[in-house]
Amino acid sequence: xxxxxxxxxxxxxxxxQVSCDLAGEAAILNIKNGVYYGLDPVGARIWQLxxxxxxxxxxHETLVGEYEVExxxxxxxxxxxxxQLLAEGLIEVREGAAV
Amino acid sequence: MGQLETAPVAxxxxxxxxxxxxxxxxxxxxxxxxxxPLWRASGAxxxxxxxxxxxxxxxxAKPKAPITIANFISRALQEEIVREVYxxxxxxxWKSAKNRRHVIRxxxxxxxxxxxxxxxxxxxxxxxxxxxxxxxxxxxxLDSLPLIEESxxxxxxxxxxxLPRVTYGxxxxxxxxxxxxxxxxxxxxxxxxxxxxxxxxxxxxxxxYTPLKWKYLGDELALRLGKPGATGLNLQGxxxxxxxxxxxxxxxxxxxxxxxxxxxxxxxxxAAPVWHLAKLYSAMDRQPEAQRMYxxxxxxxxxxxxAYNSTGAWSHWNKEFSAAEREHRRILxxxxxxxxxxxxxxxxxxxxxxxxxxxxxxxxxxxxDGGLLDAYRALGDVLVWQGRGEExxxxxxxxxxxxxGGHKALNGPxxxxxxxAHIVDPGHWRTYLQLAxxxxxxxxxxxxxxxxxxxxxxxxEGVFLRFRLARLYLKQREGSQAARETWQALKLLPVxxxxxxxxxxxxxxxxxxxxxxxxxSR
Numbered sequence: 001x002x003x004x005x006x007x008x009x010x011x012x013x014x015x016x017q018v019s020c021d022l023a024g025e026a027a028i029l030n031i032k033n034g035v036y037y038g039l040d041p042v043g044a045r046i047w048q049l050x051x052x053x054x055x056x057x058x059x060h061e062t063l064v065g066e067y068e069v070e071x072x073x074x075x076x077x078x079x080x081x082x083x084q085l086l087a088e089g090l091i092e093v094r095e096g097a098a099v
Numbered sequence: 100m101g102q103l104e105t106a107p108v109a110x111x112x113x114x115x116x117x118x119x120x121x122x123x124x125x126x127x128x129x130x131x132x133x134x135x136p137l138w139r140a141s142g143a144x145x146x147x148x149x150x151x152x153x154x155x156x157x158x159x160a161k162p163k164a165p166i167t168i169a170n171f172i173s174r175a176l177q178e179e180i181v182r183e184v185y186x187x188x189x190x191x192x193w194k195s196a197k198n199r200r201h202v203i204r205x206x207x208x209x210x211x212x213x214x215x216x217x218x219x220x221x222x223x224x225x226x227x228x229x230x231x232x233x234x235x236x237x238x239x240x241l242d243s244l245p246l247i248e249e250s251x252x253x254x255x256x257x258x259x260x261x262l263p264r265v266t267y268g269x270x271x272x273x274x275x276x277x278x279x280x281x282x283x284x285x286x287x288x289x290x291x292x293x294x295x296x297x298x299x300x301x302x303x304x305x306x307x308y309t310p311l312k313w314k315y316l317g318d319e320l321a322l323r324l325g326k327p328g329a330t331g332l333n334l335q336g337x338x339x340x341x342x343x344x345x346x347x348x349x350x351x352x353x354x355x356x357x358x359x360x361x362x363x364x365x366x367x368x369x370a371a372p373v374w375h376l377a378k379l380y381s382a383m384d385r386q387p388e389a390q391r392m393y394x395x396x397x398x399x400x401x402x403x404x405x406a407y408n409s410t411g412a413w414s415h416w417n418k419e420f421s422a423a424e425r426e427h428r429r430i431l432x433x434x435x436x437x438x439x440x441x442x443x444x445x446x447x448x449x450x451x452x453x454x455x456x457x458x459x460x461x462x463x464x465x466x467x468d469g470g471l472l473d474a475y476r477a478l479g480d481v482l483v484w485q486g487r488g489e490e491x492x493x494x495x496x497x498x499x500x501x502x503x504g505g506h507k508a509l510n511g512p513x514x515x516x517x518x519x520a521h522i523v524d525p526g527h528w529r530t531y532l533q534l535a536x537x538x539x540x541x542x543x544x545x546x547x548x549x550x551x552x553x554x555x556x557x558x559x560e561g562v563f564l565r566f567r568l569a570r571l572y573l574k575q576r577e578g579s580q581a582a583r584e585t586w587q588a589l590k591l592l593p594v595x596x597x598x599x600x601x602x603x604x605x606x607x608x609x610x611x612x613x614x615x616x617x618x619x620s621r
Contacts, residue, residue, distance in 0.1 A: 018549065018552040018553050018556045019549065019553075020531075020546070020549035020550055020552075020553050021546075021549075022496045022499055022500050022503075023493065023496040023497070023500065025500060025503075027499065027503060027553065029553060029556050029557060031556055036503070036557075038500070038503035038504070
């Protein structure tokens with residue numbers, strides 16, 4: 001398992017958590033340390049997407065297709081959120097295949 | 100020739116003497132746990148703490164547990180900010196064996212919580228001495244404080260002035276007037292030679308420990324600690340407030356009005372005199388003046404717009420429903436826009452199963468304050484009772500979102516620190532359970548599963564919950580998950596049966612405990 005993120009990284013929600021949708025937002029409880037998190041609607045959509053392993057690029061493309069956002073800005077915000085989730089132990093990261 | 104006045108100065112003394120010298124660092128906080136970061140920021144280390152309070156605030160705080168008003172001294176002990184604690188309790192705590200029993204029970208429960216070998220406690224008629232984490236803890240009255248030849252951390256809760264004794268397992272008694280006024284408290288600390296270079300004062304209105312009407316006593320304490328012997332307008336105003344309260348207590352309402360008006364003139368920036376006038380006019384059936392004064396008080400100090408502006412919520416939780424209704428209605432007469440009073444009345448309608456009346460009150464409460472998570476939760480309950488499951492889901496989810504956003508439940512623990520995110524909402528995980536049932540009822544198995552799992556992970560664990568999860572997984576054709584949940588349920592079965600056994604055993608154990616405490620406090 002990798003601990004750094006690149007556009008090719010494959011990300012997936014970690015196993016030691018439970019989460020659910022709260023009217024478009026998301027609540028996540030880290031079972032390991034009992035810390036509880038909330039995600040806004042865009043964060044909740046990202047969380048929904050990474051319930052299955054996906055590359056960062058793939059998530060990025062989906063978001064750019066769904067929201068009116070500059071691709072560059074979207075990439076920055078996405079990576080920032082994923083890094084936060086990684087630091088909190090809520091996602092696992094694997095290196096994707098080299099293109 | 101005038102008499103030479105010798106001004107006592109702290110030459111070579113351990114620090115400013117309380118009630119005689121000015122204390123430079125006096126901090127006023129709403130909730131008592133806010134004292135801890137102030138001590139830490141001041142760089143205090145290995146200090147003696149004099150904690151003047153009707154509550155001990157020293158429950159064991161596990162290393163990563165949130166710091167609350169009930170445990171912040173424990174954290175100060177663990178971090179060696181404090182090396183010795185004097186918990187100064189109200190005088191009547193020691194008056195009789197019956198009163199002493201309450202403080203002894205507190206002490207025994209505290210001692211049981213702390214890790215490490217327990218030292219032998221000295222339980223006497225005027226005090227208790229023991230150690231916690233190897234550091235001395237003394238519980239005593241003001242007059243039993245020994246001479247401490249160093250500067251201490253002085254920590255006062257305003258509720259000390261109001262609650263005449265420590266209580267355990269029963270509600271705090273709230274007499275009409277304080278049993279001890281600020282001036283007297285500081286004079287008695289002065290007599291004991293207490294020196295302090297930092298003092299913290301907690302109002303403790305939130306939670307209902309200090310009735311809002313006595314909040315200003317905290318301001319008076321701060322004034323007197325910062326400028327002992329001063330006779331400025333502020334202290335004159337405080338003196339008029341005291342005289343007014345005493346007149347009010349004797350039923351001399353006209354005298355009380357006059358004194359409050361004088362206080363108002365002396366304390367033009369303070370909400371206290373006008374708030375008291377509002378209450379007085381309300382009691383005198385002078386509603387327009389009462390309303391005007393009340394609005395002025397809220398303008399002068401918005402913190403007076405609080406759920407604890409009356410004893411309504413407390414009365415409700417103590418099952419004194421008529422008193423609760425009276426209080427809520429009195430507040431609405433003064434302020435028709437008070438959201439918490441609407442919520443309180445809605446709770447009462449719910450007890451009577453008047454669902455549509457309750458719903459109307461809850462919706463009004465939410466119009467007035469969209470952050471009242473208790474109102475959303477109550478609305479969810481009302482909608483469930485009316486068979487409107489889909490709308491109930493929306494209301495419950497809103498309550499969870501508010502809690503996630505940092506909103507507090509009215510009966511939640513008081514946690515001031517924002518260092519770590521804490522859910523201050525005792526009904527939070529149970530709400531997930533409610534949601535799971537609603538989703539299950541409408542056949543949304545996947546949604547029900549995730550909410551049951553959240554509820555279980557949050558602590559609402561149980562045999563039935565696990566069996567329900569197993570059944571839902573079976574519906575989803577996830578056999579291995581269903582088997583896992585069934586196994587979990589079976590593992591929990593002995594605990595559930597044990598709880599049943601405890602229900603029988605506990606009363607017997609309590610009987611022995613009472614007999615033992617009675618013997619100790621003879």
